[in-house]
Amino acid sequence: MATKISGNARRPEPQALAGAVAALAARFGNRLITSQAVREQHAHTTTWLPAQPPDAVVMAQETADIQDVVRICSRHGVPVIAFGTGTSLEGQVNAPAGGVCIDLRDMNRILEVHAEDLDCVIQPGVTRKALNEHLRDQGLFFPIDPGADASLGGMTSTRASGTNAVRYGTMRDNVLALKVVRGDGEIITTGTRAKKSSAGYDLTHLFVGAEGTLGIISELTIKLRGIPETIAAAACSFETVRGACQATILAIQTGIPVARIELLNAEQVRACNAYSKLSLPETPLLLLEFHGSEIEVAEQSRNFSEIAQECGGGDFTWTTRPEDRTKLWQARHDAYWAVKALRPGAGVVATDVCVPISRLADCVTETEDDLQRIGLLSPIVGHVGDGNFHCSLVCDVDDPEEMARGEAFMHRLVERAQAMGGTCTGEHGIGQGKQKYLEAELGSEAIDAMRALKAALDPQNIFNPGKIVPAN
Amino acid sequence: MATKISGNARRPEPQALAGAVAALAARFGNRLITSQAVREQHAHTTTWLPAQPPDAVVMAQETADIQDVVRICSRHGVPVIAFGTGTSLEGQVNAPAGGVCIDLRDMNRILEVHAEDLDCVIQPGVTRKALNEHLRDQGLFFPIDPGADASLGGMTSTRASGTNAVRYGTMRDNVLALKVVRGDGEIITTGTRAKKSSAGYDLTHLFVGAEGTLGIISELTIKLRGIPETIAAAACSFETVRGACQATILAIQTGIPVARIELLNAEQVRACNAYSKLSLPETPLLLLEFHGSEIEVAEQSRNFSEIAQECGGGDFTWTTRPEDRTKLWQARHDAYWAVKALRPGAGVVATDVCVPISRLADCVTETEDDLQRIGLLSPIVGHVGDGNFHCSLVCDVDDPEEMARGEAFMHRLVERAQAMGGTCTGEHGIGQGKQKYLEAELGSEAIDAMRALKAALDPQNIFNPGKIVPAN
Numbered sequence: 001m002a003t004k005i006s007g008n009a010r011r012p013e014p015q016a017l018a019g020a021v022a023a024l025a026a027r028f029g030n031r032l033i034t035s036q037a038v039r040e041q042h043a044h045t046t047t048w049l050p051a052q053p054p055d056a057v058v059m060a061q062e063t064a065d066i067q068d069v070v071r072i073c074s075r076h077g078v079p080v081i082a083f084g085t086g087t088s089l090e091g092q093v094n095a096p097a098g099g100v101c102i103d104l105r106d107m108n109r110i111l112e113v114h115a116e117d118l119d120c121v122i123q124p125g126v127t128r129k130a131l132n133e134h135l136r137d138q139g140l141f142f143p144i145d146p147g148a149d150a151s152l153g154g155m156t157s158t159r160a161s162g163t164n165a166v167r168y169g170t171m172r173d174n175v176l177a178l179k180v181v182r183g184d185g186e187i188i189t190t191g192t193r194a195k196k197s198s199a200g201y202d203l204t205h206l207f208v209g210a211e212g213t214l215g216i217i218s219e220l221t222i223k224l225r226g227i228p229e230t231i232a233a234a235a236c237s238f239e240t241v242r243g244a245c246q247a248t249i250l251a252i253q254t255g256i257p258v259a260r261i262e263l264l265n266a267e268q269v270r271a272c273n274a275y276s277k278l279s280l281p282e283t284p285l286l287l288l289e290f291h292g293s294e295i296e297v298a299e300q301s302r303n304f305s306e307i308a309q310e311c312g313g314g315d316f317t318w319t320t321r322p323e324d325r326t327k328l329w330q331a332r333h334d335a336y337w338a339v340k341a342l343r344p345g346a347g348v349v350a351t352d353v354c355v356p357i358s359r360l361a362d363c364v365t366e367t368e369d370d371l372q373r374i375g376l377l378s379p380i381v382g383h384v385g386d387g388n389f390h391c392s393l394v395c396d397v398d399d400p401e402e403m404a405r406g407e408a409f410m411h412r413l414v415e416r417a418q419a420m421g422g423t424c425t426g427e428h429g430i431g432q433g434k435q436k437y438l439e440a441e442l443g444s445e446a447i448d449a450m451r452a453l454k455a456a457l458d459p460q461n462i463f464n465p466g467k468i469v470p471a472n
Numbered sequence: 473m474a475t476k477i478s479g480n481a482r483r484p485e486p487q488a489l490a491g492a493v494a495a496l497a498a499r500f501g502n503r504l505i506t507s508q509a510v511r512e513q514h515a516h517t518t519t520w521l522p523a524q525p526p527d528a529v530v531m532a533q534e535t536a537d538i539q540d541v542v543r544i545c546s547r548h549g550v551p552v553i554a555f556g557t558g559t560s561l562e563g564q565v566n567a568p569a570g571g572v573c574i575d576l577r578d579m580n581r582i583l584e585v586h587a588e589d590l591d592c593v594i595q596p597g598v599t600r601k602a603l604n605e606h607l608r609d610q611g612l613f614f615p616i617d618p619g620a621d622a623s624l625g626g627m628t629s630t631r632a633s634g635t636n637a638v639r640y641g642t643m644r645d646n647v648l649a650l651k652v653v654r655g656d657g658e659i660i661t662t663g664t665r666a667k668k669s670s671a672g673y674d675l676t677h678l679f680v681g682a683e684g685t686l687g688i689i690s691e692l693t694i695k696l697r698g699i700p701e702t703i704a705a706a707a708c709s710f711e712t713v714r715g716a717c718q719a720t721i722l723a724i725q726t727g728i729p730v731a732r733i734e735l736l737n738a739e740q741v742r743a744c745n746a747y748s749k750l751s752l753p754e755t756p757l758l759l760l761e762f763h764g765s766e767i768e769v770a771e772q773s774r775n776f777s778e779i780a781q782e783c784g785g786g787d788f789t790w791t792t793r794p795e796d797r798t799k800l801w802q803a804r805h806d807a808y809w810a811v812k813a814l815r816p817g818a819g820v821v822a823t824d825v826c827v828p829i830s831r832l833a834d835c836v837t838e839t840e841d842d843l844q845r846i847g848l849l850s851p852i853v854g855h856v857g858d859g860n861f862h863c864s865l866v867c868d869v870d871d872p873e874e875m876a877r878g879e880a881f882m883h884r885l886v887e888r889a890q891a892m893g894g895t896c897t898g899e900h901g902i903g904q905g906k907q908k909y910l911e912a913e914l915g916s917e918a919i920d921a922m923r924a925l926k927a928a929l930d931p932q933n934i935f936n937p938g939k940i941v942p943a944n
Contacts, residue, residue: 191914196633354667387667430670445658455928457921
């Protein structure tokens with residue numbers, strides 16, 4: 001009998017694993033890698049979850065490779081874990097039961113760009129930056145920006161979003177169709193290039209956010225946008241988090257189509273000032289970006305600045321000059337490094353929650369109070385238009401007491417968000433780290449449904465076992 | 473053994489049905505109705521599909537009613553069909569295997585409105601117009617407008633959209649969370665009020681568009697918008713469908729956030745002129761609506777009019793005066809009645825397909841040629857920003873030869889759309905009418921997946937059997 005390892009993941013029998021690895025070696029030659037260094041790279045995790053390397057890594061180059069890995073692993077009952085760039089934050093690429101990692105970085109071809117339809121067809125290993133580089137000359141871009149230069153397959157699988165989701169939506173809103181390799185190696189096509197469809201169950205959105213637990217994405221059709229004629233950046237300081245949140249609520253209610261609206265709390269601004277040699281007022285700050293024609297962007301900025309004034313905002317600065325925009329957003333882009341620099345040598349654990357926007361000020365303020373009480377540093381940045389915010393908890397990973405305090409804080413953060421009608425994760429996903437919060441959020445019936453879906457589409461439980469669905 | 477009736481629906485044994493009806497009578501008294509007239513009203517179908525009435529109708533008033541109907545039907549193995557307003561177009565509320573219809577019209581309470589969060593919580597029987605009536609005083613509206621005053625539960629279940637999906641999306645983009653009664657009567661909660669989440673499988677979007685085949689929606693949390701400061705309407709005639717489509721493509725590429733952009737082909741304009749006593753040029757027409765601040769709306773109109781000129785558009789008229797807007801859109805709103813009046817006494821069968829926007833002109837033009845060849849009338853209106861268009865086929869329902877010609881036309885229409893990378897339905901759903909097209913569109917692997925999902929969430933096959941998933 002296989003042994004239960006983590007959640008609902010079971011390690012295969014040694015001879016099953018050996019059989020799979022032998023078959024993979026015969027098929028893939030030196031594209032099958034079993035060295036410890038490479039295996040460990042593929043268990044890369046950016047949380048405090050322990051790394052759990054796979055038993056082997058296959059470098060896939062085309063869809064047929066994925067199909068053959070899945071067929072071989074399925075025949076031997078061995079787990080298969082898809083790997084993009086390893087930038088997920090909740091242990092999504094860990095291999096708690098071992099198995100075979102399919103590294104998709106070489107499946108990075110942009111297969112078709114349809115400028116008139118504003119869509120493109122790509123392989124899963126294409127990264128966000130490579131895609132936008134490719135599209136620039138055609139005046140097009142892909143809007144989702146989670147920070148890291150993640151792969152589009154990975155971003156789809158974690159239902160990623162980021163700073164401009166407030167205007168352009170998340171990966172959920174920007175994937176038109178997928179091709180997914182199922183357990184027998186055959187390919188499920190989930191949709192067409194039509195912009196909308198009511199043809200049957202929404203398979204596309206079942207695989208978006210499934211973290212590779214229902215099959216392996218081998219091709220994506222995603223939506224594109226025209227690069228806006230004008231981009232303006234703006235910044236505005238507020239006396240309180242509440243003022244900044246209120247300005248955001250009013251801006252969205254009145255329909256100002258802000259492209260980005262990011263909150264940095266006072267502690268994050270302090271960290272950025274120190275790291276980026278800035279002299280921003282050390283109070284809550286909103287950073288904004290407006291997209292549109294020159295007239296539209298000016299109008300949006302003007303309307304927002306009036307709202308900001310009503311909500312106790314200070315000087316409102318805005319600019320359309322690229323070099324000034326870059327400078328203004330520098331603090332935001334360097335936020336992680338600024339936090340890192342607060343306490344050299346310590347770890348920074350990133351976590352996110354998302355609440356109805358009316359509760360955001362409460363949630364951030366209570367979280368700041370909580371941090372004060374427990375004496376830990378955790379600057380906060382928020383995609384405030386979506387009610388989504390991140391804590392970057394600074395912790396000495398070698399100090400068990402401090403880590404325990406940090407973990408208890410994270411736990412209260414999730415409970416606080418859920419009590420306010422929110423979710424335990426707005427964009428990082430469940431992975432291993434947040435399984436324990438799902439039932440409190442949605443109830444046992446939703447977990448039953450998720451378990452039934454997993455069993456229906458992956459009856460062998462070979463696709464990324466031990467993720468999302470809590471153990472029974 | 474139960475007998476196979478239609479697709480994968482099986483009529484229950486007479487004693488099972490009698491047992492269910494007796495139990496329902498005991499529980500619901502005169503809210504259980506078995507009169508032929510009422511049963512027939514609940515099989516209302518607006519296509520040429522034959523009406524198939526349920527065996528009984530229960531008038532539900534609260535969630536507990538739905539739960540009890542489902543429990544009783546489940547115990548006796550009797551089908552349950554949810555009914556909103558009966559405006560679906562592909563036989564979605566037909567009862568091919570009999571069973572019990574749950575009429576949700578009395579579950580029409582708006583439970584919560586969260587103006588700051590731009591969302592509300594409602595019962596499934598709330599209609600679109602009632603909701604917008606309720607919201608108006610708060611400066612809010614719900615944007616999806618499929619034409620009919622449908623219930624929000626029904627609109628969710630068919631993944632409806634309509635004229636302003638080009639800006640505001642479809643029901644898929646506007647449902648935040650659902651409560652769904654499952655087979656044992658317990659309730660699945662699919663999400664929270666947070667604007668985004670990556671917490672596990674996307675249950676919400678599995679139920680959006682499931683046409684009541686996976687459970688009964690008992691409560692919805694949906695997104696709202698602020699009523700725009702200014703609304704402008706515009707009209708522009710084109711020499712060709714291609715010119716109108718090209719103008720639409722350019723408008724979207726350059727990011728003009730049109731709220732509505734509707735195509736009427738020459739034949740539809742002719743019908744509207746005759747019915748609404750207008751004197752529009754009898755060539756392809758685009759009707760547009762712009763939403764925003766006064767300055768934004770003026771800018772959008774100006775930008776669009778430049779594009780229209782480049783694409784061979786004629787005079788561009790626009791207005792922000794409510795009475796003029798109403799007049800301009802009258803032709804569009806009365807399109808169905810105008811078609812009806814073309815041939816009094818004949819039937820009008822509405823069908824829809826959706827293609828990538830770059831192929832829309834081809835698809836509409838080839839369809840017009842096809843109609844010419846077969847000598848049938850079918851004016852075309854299109855949600856052209858989405859690549860979605862409707863044929864309103866005028867047919868003598870008592871003439872089998874003509875009906876056969878019409879049906880063959882519909883078949884070719886779907887094949888044409890699918891060959892162009894499109895879908896057999898953009899917004900009407902699959903129901904009974906379009907099951908036969910699903911496999912050609914997505915392949916057998918997608919059908920397998922849909923069948924597996926249906927079996928996973930409705931193992932008894934009691935929820936609206938015979939819809940969406942083709943018989944095995």
